[in-house]
Amino acid sequence: MTQFGNVGRVLRREGLPGLLTRIRHPKRSDSATPRAVLPLRLGSDLRHLEAPLRAAMTLLGRKDEAGIATDPQGPGLLLQTEDDAPLPGTGLILPDAAAVARFLERHAPEGSAGAAVHLVPDGAGVTALTGAGIPHGRVFVAPDLSRLAAGIATGAPPTGDIAAELARWLIAAGALEARQVDPRIFPALRGLAADDRLCLSLPETPQRRQLLAAQKIRGLRVFDGLRFHPAWRGCGLSYVAIARAALAQNAAPLLVCEDDAIFPADFEARLNGIRRYLEGVEWDVFSGLLSDLPDDCTIRQVERRDGMTFVHLDRTVGMVLNLYNRRALERITQWNDRDEDVQDNTIDRWLGRMEGLRVVTTLPFLVGHDASAQSTLFGFSNRRYEATIGASERRLRRMVARFEAQRL
Known part of the structure; x- marks a missing residue:
């Protein structure tokens, strides 16, 4: 879709307020994580951690010298602590x-640009x-790796948890392929059962986590x-990991939400x-909130039950x-993470094009969307979504009214 075509679509569906909201809250590019290559080389201050780190890298499919190298001068990525420059x-x-705090005192942010990433506990x-000015893409939360490096004497962190923290960084850095990692190394994806509830969230966005909690x-x-x-590609990879773990x-x-969902007081009863x-x-997806109802969406069925209006859709x-x-x-799980077309290949639009897709939603939608949060995909305020979501719900109500009127 051309830029002018997109403007026309926004005006047609959301009106002038929607267009002005998009202008006020433009997309911003997220900062990339610097590329890395394996093995991890241990600095002199971390040699005593060779065994647990090697065990963690083995879980990630990198055994022996392919995962951890003790030669600080060889090829690969050096892992060290703040005691070294x-x-x-x-x-x-x-x-x-x-x-x-010591690091920020010693090194101005521009002086730390040589560090690929900064691994912090929280x-x-x-x-x-x-x-202090360090790009977001260079900072990762790794509490168990931090505990290990600090030598905190509360028991060794589980190898799988350390592997999960390393995997999040190394996947972002291009040193590991996400699909080559067993998603069950991630604590929240172990021991899943039908009807479990998951929330996708980044520990590097603490404000959003606080709102969720x-x-x-x-x-x-x-x-x-x-x-x-x-x-948005990291988001897609996250959903692929969730789906792979669930199927395995x-x-x-499986219920999956994102951390900017707003849950109503009667959420449990409605759910x-x-x-x-x-x-x-028969259904494939229950949608708790249709953020952007597709133009070519078709209603298949409408039922009113338990005080809710259930709407069956194909998109x-x-x-x-x-x-x-x-x-x-x-x-x-079939999503193509190599396709860089943001208009058509975000994970929700990929799912929405599934042949024979059977969608059920409710009016009103089950959950709301936190407009005060910042989008982790596109860097703008969630207020930009307000007009889109409102237009989707109003349009769906009109479609339901027409559908029911035709069946009188």
């Missing part, structure tokens, strides 16, 4: 708040570093999503009613909160 291409572990470390949703596992540049553990249907309804129909766009049945999960 950061060298070009370094993975720099800052294991606690004091280490982050969101506070992310806030401190990015607030404040809603106190029962039984929600938080999955530390994968990162890649551009960010026969965990369908129970939706699950009961879905037991009696969907939006991943704020969905329930995925097995066919939808299989479709997600």
